[in-house]
């Protein structure tokens with residue numbers, strides 16, 4: 001049922017396809033955005049995630065526009081795609097907790113066609129979330145709808161219910177990033193991924209954070225996760241591993 005696939009740039013993602021790798025850009029200034037981008041361009045990563053919330057918020061839209069436009073074009077030239085994320089402090093990111101500013105930042109990205117896909121947090125206020133999903137739908141920009149729990153891993157029943165509720169919205173994929181606190185939580189994440197492959201109407205990306213979660217970042221070809229985050233530079237979440245390590249493990253742990 002969830003075998004639908006979608007594209008971020010020219011990269012095809014889906015539960016039946018190999019797990020793709022995503023490297024975050026975590027720089028706070030544009031010079032370092034370019035340095036980190038260059039490293040991704042020359043790497044074997046499939047996708048870049050620009051964590052725009054890490055960027056110094058006094059930087060002008062015009063400067064962001066130029067950098068993002070070049071980044072998207074350069075990624076396209078090497079068959080990689082660009083996911084853009086703005087995460088507020090309340091959502092575990094760095095962007096100010098100002099709903100209007102958050103909406104404006106995404107509207108700017110969408111209108112200027114600066115992203116191949118955007119990442120929207122499920123817990124965003126429903127009216128803002130609705131406006132964002134509507135705008136991205138009209139502009140045909142895929143949305144990865146995310147949910148983070150930096151404290152715990154809810155039980156399987158709660159996670160299934162949450163994933164189904166998220167999948168009902170007009171989004172391309174659902175992403176769950178959870179904090180395992182005991183080995184049993186890893187089994188929950190594996191069970192959820194296995195269930196989602198046939199029962200969820202949208203493809204799923206799933207990852208455990210922290211040291212305990214690491215195994216879930218390498219198992220996406222067995223317990224399907226459409227993509228997994230890995231580092232070339234700074235991590236954007238606890239538990240992320242270097243890209244080369246993740247690539248080796250993804251190949252090791254497959255059917």
Ligand SMILES: O=C1C[C@@](O)(C(=O)O)C[C@@H](O)[C@@H]1O
Nearest residue numbers: 024085146177207229236237
């Ligand atoms: O949502 C995610 C997943 C993530 O939190 C992780 O756990 O790897 C890293 C974030 O940069 C990304 O936006």
